[in-house]
Structure formats: structure tokens, C-alpha cells
Amino acid sequence: MLADPRYVPPPVRQDGAEGTLAWLRARVSRFSTGEAHARRRRELVALLDGLAPTRLRREARALTRERDGAWRGVPTAVLGAALGVGDTRAVPVAAAGYLSGEETPQADAAVAELLELAGLPVITLLLQGHAATEALVENALRHARPGDDVDALLHETLRGDPPLRATRRLDTRTGEEVTIDLVAANRDPAVFAAPDRFDTSRFDPGRFDPGGGPARHLTFGHGVRPCPAPAHAIALAGGVLEGVLG
Numbered sequence: 001m002l003a004d005p006r007y008v009p010p011p012v013r014q015d016g017a018e019g020t021l022a023w024l025r026a027r028v029s030r031f032s033t034g035e036a037h038a039r040r041r042r043e044l045v046a047l048l049d050g051l052a053p054t055r056l057r058r059e060a061r062a063l064t065r066e067r068d069g070a071w072r073g074v075p076t077a078v079l080g081a082a083l084g085v086g087d088t089r090a091v092p093v094a095a096a097g098y099l100s101g102e103e104t105p106q107a108d109a110a111v112a113e114l115l116e117l118a119g120l121p122v123i124t125l126l127l128q129g130h131a132a133t134e135a136l137v138e139n140a141l142r143h144a145r146p147g148d149d150v151d152a153l154l155h156e157t158l159r160g161d162p163p164l165r166a167t168r169r170l171d172t173r174t175g176e177e178v179t180i181d182l183v184a185a186n187r188d189p190a191v192f193a194a195p196d197r198f199d200t201s202r203f204d205p206g207r208f209d210p211g212g213g214p215a216r217h218l219t220f221g222h223g224v225r226p227c228p229a230p231a232h233a234i235a236l237a238g239g240v241l242e243g244v245l246g
């Protein structure tokens with residue numbers, strides 16, 4: 001289904017007032033289809049090409065240690081600085097309704113504030129990265145055990161306890177909306193032995209690309225609309241975990 005172009009994101013409303021959350025959601029790649037999606041995705045990829053994951057990881061680790069392990073907000077602050085946005089305080093407020101579409105005056109005000117600081121592609125990366133990366137760190141810390149390899153811990157968390165647990169698609173042939181259960185997909189016994197067991201050893205750090213790939217979980221997507229920044233997400237989360245866990 002993720003590889004079939006006939007399944008597209010459910011449409012979002014297109015009549016939001018300029019500068020509001022609804023207006024922004026109608027103009028980002030995540031909720032777009034066709035050429036609009038391809039063009040907007042290219043803009044994100046071009047921005048990401050200028051960000052070295054190794055540097056993001058190093059800076060996330062350093063900032064986490066500087067804050068004595070108080071890691072919340074670190075991934076967004078590091079990504080924002082790398083994208084030229086020094087003040088990211090509005091990001092969590094705007095991100096609260098970014099995926100769900102829940103519109104509030106607070107979210108609209110936060111979007112307006114961010115638009116004064118950056119263009120849509122930069123804001124898109126900050127909003128998409130905020131909730132997912134923070135939730136990934138939180139979930140990974142819950143599962144962490146002494147001696148865990150950080151990258152293996154992150155990929156097993158992405159597989160077994162992902163920050164985004166489901167995604168939706170619209171079948172363009174029937175008009176039916178379908179929910180894709182990523183947790184169930186990532187626990188396919190044909191792919192993962194003992195799929196309900198949290199086991200970091202299933203991801204040997206010597207045999208997989210930290211950006212995704214051989215890990216084979218679907219949390220970063222697949223096919224038509226994969227996440228444009230898996231390596232950057234792993235880098236930010238990995239730096240934070242190294243700062244917290246030592």
C-alpha cells in the first residue's frame with residue numbers, strides 16, 4: 001500500500017486563512033499529492049542535503065550535556081540552529097496540531113510567529129521533526145538498558161514502539177480511507193523473529209545503515225512517500241541519547 005501511488009494522503013482543507021495552521025498544512029509535502037508533493041519534497045531534500053547528520057548528532061549530544069541531561073527541546077533547538085532559526089519556542093505549539101489537524105488560536109499564532117522567522121520548507125522540517133524526534137527519544141529511554149548500542153536501540157524502538165503508530169491513506173479508486181497500522185506491520189513474524197519481544201540485538205550496528213534501509217521496519221515509510229530525513233532524525237535522537245546515557 002505504501003508503494004502504490006493509488007493510495008494518497010487524505011485531503012486537508014484548502015481554505016484556511018493565510019498564515020494559519022490550516023493554511024500551512026495545505027502547502028506542505030506531507031499532505032500533498034502529485035507534482036505538488038514532488039516539488040515540495042524536493043525543497044525539503046535540498047535543505048537536508050546541506051545538513052550533515054554527524055554534525056547534528058555532535059551538537060545534540062553537546063547541548064544535552066550542557067543542559068545536564070534535560071533533553072526536551074534539544075532536537076528542535078539543534079535542527080533550528082542548523083536551519084538558521086535561533087528561536088524555536090513556537091515550534092512545539094504549532095506542531096501540536098500539525099499531524100492531527102487540530103486547529104487552535106495558539107497554533108495559528110505560533111505558525112504566524114514562525115513565518116516571520118523562516119520560509120515554509122524550513123518550518124515544515126521543524127514541525128515534522130519536533131514531535132516525532134522527541135517521542136522517539138522518550139520511547140527509547142523507556143526501553144534503554146545498560147550496554148545498549150544507541151543506534152540499535154533507536155531502530156528497535158522505531159520498530160516496536162514507534163513515535164508514529166499509524167498513518168492514513170485514501171484509496172483513489174473507491175474513496176475509502178484506510179489506516180495503516182505501523183506497529184502491526186513492524187511485528188510481521190515473516191520478517192522479525194519473536195516480533196513482540198523488544199530486542200536491540202536484531203539490529204547489528206555493523207550491518208545496517210543508521211539512516212534506515214536494512215533495518216526493514218516501516219516507521220520511516222516506504223515506496224512512494226518515505227521520510228526524507230531518516231538519517232537526520234537518527235542523528236538528533238542518537239546525540240540526545242548519548243548525552244543522557246553517557
